Amino acid sequence: MTPRTFLVRGLLAGLLAGFFSFAVAYTVGEPQVDAAIAVEEAGAAPAHSDQPASDGHSHSHADSGEDSGTQVSRGTQSTWGLATGIFAVSIAIGGVVGLVSAFAVGRLGRLRPGQSTAVVALLGFVAVWLVPFLKYPATPPAVGNGDTIGDRTLYFFSIQAISVLAMIGAVLLARRLLAGHGAYRAVLVSGAAFLAVTIVAGLLLPTVNEIGDFPGDTLWYFRRASLLTNATMWAAIGVILTGLVGKVHEHESAVAARRDLAASL
Amino acid sequence: MSQASAITPEIEIPSIPVTQLAPWAAFVFLTAAIVLFFISADQGVVSIPSGTAIHEWVHDGRHLLGFPCH
Numbered sequence: 001m002t003p004r005t006f007l008v009r010g011l012l013a014g015l016l017a018g019f020f021s022f023a024v025a026y027t028v029g030e031p032q033v034d035a036a037i038a039v040e041e042a043g044a045a046p047a048h049s050d051q052p053a054s055d056g057h058s059h060s061h062a063d064s065g066e067d068s069g070t071q072v073s074r075g076t077q078s079t080w081g082l083a084t085g086i087f088a089v090s091i092a093i094g095g096v097v098g099l100v101s102a103f104a105v106g107r108l109g110r111l112r113p114g115q116s117t118a119v120v121a122l123l124g125f126v127a128v129w130l131v132p133f134l135k136y137p138a139t140p141p142a143v144g145n146g147d148t149i150g151d152r153t154l155y156f157f158s159i160q161a162i163s164v165l166a167m168i169g170a171v172l173l174a175r176r177l178l179a180g181h182g183a184y185r186a187v188l189v190s191g192a193a194f195l196a197v198t199i200v201a202g203l204l205l206p207t208v209n210e211i212g213d214f215p216g217d218t219l220w221y222f223r224r225a226s227l228l229t230n231a232t233m234w235a236a237i238g239v240i241l242t243g244l245v246g247k248v249h250e251h252e253s254a255v256a257a258r259r260d261l262a263a264s265l
Numbered sequence: 266m267s268q269a270s271a272i273t274p275e276i277e278i279p280s281i282p283v284t285q286l287a288p289w290a291a292f293v294f295l296t297a298a299i300v301l302f303f304i305s306a307d308q309g310v311v312s313i314p315s316g317t318a319i320h321e322w323v324h325d326g327r328h329l330l331g332f333p334c335h
Contacts, residue, residue: 003281003289029329072321085304085326092297099290106280113278129331138331141324150310152333157306222328229329 001113001248003102009244010098010237011091017236018090022083024232029225030078033141035218037074040142086233093128094237097121101241108171109178114246121238127167129230132160135202138226140219145210155205162201170194305332 072081101117108116136156144152170190177186211219305327307313308320320327320335327334 001279001281003286007289007293025326025329030325033325033328071318072324077321077325081322082325082329085323085330088300088304089326089330092300095293096297099286099293102281103283103286103290106278110278133331136333138328139334141328141334144333144335146335149333149335153306153310156333226329226331230331 001102001105001252003099005248006098006102006105006245007095008098009248010094010096010101010241012094013098013237013240013244014091014094015087016240017094017233018083018087020236021090021229021233022086025082025086025225025229026078029222029229030082032218032222032225033078034074036140036142036214036222039214039218086229090233090237093124093233094241097124097237098241100124101245108175109183112246113249114242117245118238118242121234121241123167123171125231125234125238127163128160129234131163131198131202132156133227133230135159135205136208137223139210140214140222143211143214143219148208148210151206152208155208159198159201159205163198166194166197166201169197305330309333309335 097117097120101113101120104111104116104120105113106116108119111119136152136159170193173193174186174190177189181189303319304323308315308317324334
């Protein structure tokens with residue numbers, strides 16, 4: 001197994017995961033984006049609609065596609081635009097998960113390559129996406145004040161960086177504890193350490209609430225759709241890459257076993 | 266555990282040396298960071314290039330993927 005083995009399969013898993021994730025985002029997510037834009041245009045969320053142009057942002061509708069200042073129509077945003085975002089992120093994450101999995105092989109206790117790859121994908125989802133989402137959940141169009149985008153971007157990437165570093169630390173701690181205390185205690189203690197760090201960070205970082213009178217049901221449906229979109233992406237990457245890596249390992253084991261047998265004759 | 270591994274002999278799992286991984290990791294992490302920047306944050310706080318075209322093109326993905334959009 002070489003880095004190339006993992007990178008090629010990671011990128012492929014990311015590409016395939018993009019199709020699944022896009023399917024979920026388009027069918028489950030887009031109706032909620034449209035619903036949120038409808039709320040915005042009805043003027044029910046004054047935080048945003050007071051100044052539709054001054055924040056350099058506007059949502060055009062297919063019906064009124066020639067709004068001044070809007071270059072991309074809603075129809076394009078919800079299809080090619082959405083696909084661009086989903087596939088680019090999915091392939092990038094697939095490549096990164098692939099290389100981190102390459103590093104993890106043989107370094108996570110006695111886990112076989114397929115198993116350590118599955119662990120990387122699962123922990124990656126928790127650290128990279130789930131923890132930041134629990135602190136700063138995705139917001140639909142119409143929620144969010146354009147003036148605070150700087151702070152909110154800083155907060156989001158701060159909790160993400162803390163979460164990823166805490167996860168790396170937790171895995172290193174588990175590795176250190178494994179020899180003397182066994183897998184159960186090692187995972188328990190390092191899991192608790194990860195939770196402690198991320199919870200404290202979550203409590204210290206400021207709360208963002210710019211929801212105003214945006215309807216709660218649409219907000220929840222949108223956030224559920226966001227969760228499903230990202231969970232689908234990470235799950236597909238994890239499942240596909242685990243399968244591909246497991247297959248390579250099986251093949252290499254069989255070749256090695258045959259070589260050993262031949263040598264013993 | 267030692268019995269089980271004696272029955273089904275597991276070949277040793279060789280880890281990939283860091284020196285072999287480093288150039289791949291550097292290239293992929295940098296590329297991924299650039300890609301993620303354009304999808305997640307460009308033309309929000311900082312704009313390279315200026316304008317809103319990229320922001321608008323990836324708008325729906327940015328919202329649904331959970332990044333702060335606007």
